[in-house]
Amino acid sequence: MLTIGIASGDAASSAQIVAALEQTGVVKSIKEWAIPGARIPDTADALPDVVLLDLGRDAESFFAFGAQVRRIRPATRLIAVSAVSPPTHQLLLEAMRGGVQDFLPKPIGMTVLREMLSRLTEESGAEGRTSxxxxxxxxxxxxxxxxxxxxxxxxxxxxxxxxxxxxxxxxxxxxxxxxxxxxxxxxxxxxxxxxxxxxxxxxxxxxxxxxxxxxxxxxxxxxxxxxxxxxxxxxxxxxxxxxxxxxxxxxxxxxxxxxxxxxxxxxxxxxxxxxxxxxxxxxxxxxxxxxxxxxxxxxxxxxxxxxxxxxxxxxxxxxxxxxxxxxxxxxxxxxxxxxxxxxxxxxxxxxxxxxxxxxxxxxxxxxxxxxxxxxxxxxxxxxxxxxxxxxxxx
Ligand SMILES: Nc1ncnc2c1ncn2[C@@H]1O[C@H](COP(=O)(O)OP(=O)(O)OP(=O)(O)O)[C@@H](O)[C@H]1O
Ligand SMILES: [Mg+2]
Missing domain, CATH: 3.40.50.300 (P-loop containing nucleotide triphosphate hydrolases)
Incomplete structure (x- = not known):
């Protein structure tokens, strides 16, 4: 089961992502950060396996947040959640520079989300379902x-x-x-x-x-x-x-x-x-x-x-x-x-x-x-x- 963090500038959108994650049954814990202004814990232990960057208008600040997370815990996977699907060339470039490994289109489809989480669970070596x-x-x-x-x-x-x-x-x-x-x-x-x-x-x-x-x-x-x-x-x-x-x-x-x-x-x-x-x-x-x-x-x-x-x-x-x-x-x-x-x-x-x-x-x-x-x-x-x-x- 994975631990997940969501960095979002929109409380309603963040809540929808939380709901979708909880409904998959493969997530151990979820932490939410409000962007801008969120404080990142300074120890790797306090950071989750996966961070979802719920991209707002200012995508750059989200990538900066993600990069900071990865500096403290390099093993954390960064996933960009974006309403722009497929992502533009410019967005892709910025995301890659920020260490983003994948894009999740918004609104989030349950099948896509489940597939992504099971792949991430396998890659991270986290245990399967404990529910x-x-x-x-x-x-x-x-x-x-x-x-x-x-x-x-x-x-x-x-x-x-x-x-x-x-x-x-x-x-x-x-x-x-x-x-x-x-x-x-x-x-x-x-x-x-x-x-x-x-x-x-x-x-x-x-x-x-x-x-x-x-x-x-x-x-x-x-x-x-x-x-x-x-x-x-x-x-x-x-x-x-x-x-x-x-x-x-x-x-x-x-x-x-x-x-x-x-x-x-x-x-x-x-x-x-x-x-x-x-x-x-x-x-x-x-x-x-x-x-x-x-x-x-x-x-x-x-x-x-x-x-x-x-x-x-x-x-x-x-x-x-x-x-x-x-x-x-x-x-x-x-x-x-x-x-x-x-x-x-x-x-x-x-x-x-x-x-x-x-x-x-x-x-x-x-x-x-x-x-x-x-x-x-x-x-x-x-x-x-x-x-x-x-x-x-x-
Ligand atoms: N151990 C028992 N001894 C005697 N009567 C019992 C016992 N357990 C249940 N009953 C009775 O059997 C009846 C049917 O029980 P219940 O409603 O739990 O069945 P059910 O399988 O859920 O039915 P349904 O298919 O309608 O959902 C009830 O009147 C209940 O009081
Ligand atoms: Mg009954």
Missing amino acids: LDKLIVVMGSKGGVGATTVAVNLGVQLSVFARKRAVLLDFARPLGNVHLLLDLRPQFGVRDAVDNLERLDGHFFAGLLTPHTTKLQVLAGATQPEEWQTIAVPPLERVVNVAQNSFDTVLLDMGAQFGTDWASILKTARMILIVAEANVPSLWTLQRRLVALTGLGVEPERVRIVLNRWHKGEEDVLKGIQKDINRPVFACIPNDFRKASASTNLGTPLLENAQNNGLSLRYRQIAAQIAGIDPGPAAKKGVLGGLFSFPSKR
């Missing part, structure tokens, strides 16, 4: 199996128990109902994020979120069924990248939908949790989904199966399922219609008294496993008897 470990996609093997319940309760446990800064993106179709399960009244949602891509940086994104009392943040989903007709997947990937810049964990409820256009998001996810139930229609779709995910290029070890509404004493069924799908089941969540439905209808996540509530405890165990932390004594009790055992009190 890979932040995105957790939750999908249902089919509709109604509990994907949203899992996403919401995991999000809450990651936030409260694992103390992670967590955000839940509600990308379920046709409607998003995460806010209902958390009793939230969102003002903004996914529609606003994709409609404002040109200024969607971490700051703008934060303004679109609705916080829950547990500190879990929610980007609300679609509230009108026809909204998805005009939302393509590539802009969603940019939203996911911005979210990954600002949070420790990004949960994504994608419902039961599936399509090849989701490949790039799915391939970058640290984990894909497929929620299924132990019945024939759900397992039939699960098997097909697993094959399809592999077909999209998703590494099988990133895919985890969560069996929801599991009944105690069905261990033989579990063994059969694992044999059929030829992989282990990651977690089983007990069937508890009363608690699950009360929680859904009241908009209160399953948080209370984990010791006495098999569902809360299970979600806490999964959150601990995902976060790589100790699940605590009560949760350990359940784990000791095996991943699929149930707490004695329910």
Whole structure:
């Protein structure tokens, strides 16, 4: 991941570049300098891998700024961002003299920007993406199996128990109902994020979120069924990248939908949790989904199966399922219609008294496993008897 600086004389233009950079998902940090008058740090350590010179009318002062940066940190790459495309002969000459290695035409195209950044990442020897470990996609093997319940309760446990800064993106179709399960009244949602891509940086994104009392943040989903007709997947990937810049964990409820256009998001996810139930229609779709995910290029070890509404004493069924799908089941969540439905209808996540509530405890165990932390004594009790055992009190 690269560190980047932007030298600009125009705050609005600089903000647009920040947004575009954050949406690529390959930038570690961004620093902005206002030209003229910006002070350059005098140690190489404080200077970024790449400096974008957002050329204003007086291009010379930008080249002078760039040259000064390169004197302190010769390894820094200078890129000129220019509305004059292709650059005039005179501009090219001045840029070359100032040590500029490349030109980026304005307005900045995402494909060109991504290509340039991946080339620069390779050249600079910086590590590739590290945001890979932040995105957790939750999908249902089919509709109604509990994907949203899992996403919401995991999000809450990651936030409260694992103390992670967590955000839940509600990308379920046709409607998003995460806010209902958390009793939230969102003002903004996914529609606003994709409609404002040109200024969607971490700051703008934060303004679109609705916080829950547990500190879990929610980007609300679609509230009108026809909204998805005009939302393509590539802009969603940019939203996911911005979210990954600002949070420790990004949960994504994608419902039961599936399509090849989701490949790039799915391939970058640290984990894909497929929620299924132990019945024939759900397992039939699960098997097909697993094959399809592999077909999209998703590494099988990133895919985890969560069996929801599991009944105690069905261990033989579990063994059969694992044999059929030829992989282990990651977690089983007990069937508890009363608690699950009360929680859904009241908009209160399953948080209370984990010791006495098999569902809360299970979600806490999964959150601990995902976060790589100790699940605590009560949760350990359940784990000791095996991943699929149930707490004695329910
Ligand atoms: N462990 C559980 N025990 C009993 N009922 C549950 C459990 N988990 C979820 N449910 C119930 O199952 C129903 C469907 O849950 P949910 O809305 O999360 O499914 P979904 O997969 O997101 O559905 P959709 O495809 O409509 O998005 C809800 O009524 C919920 O309360
Ligand atoms: Mg749902």
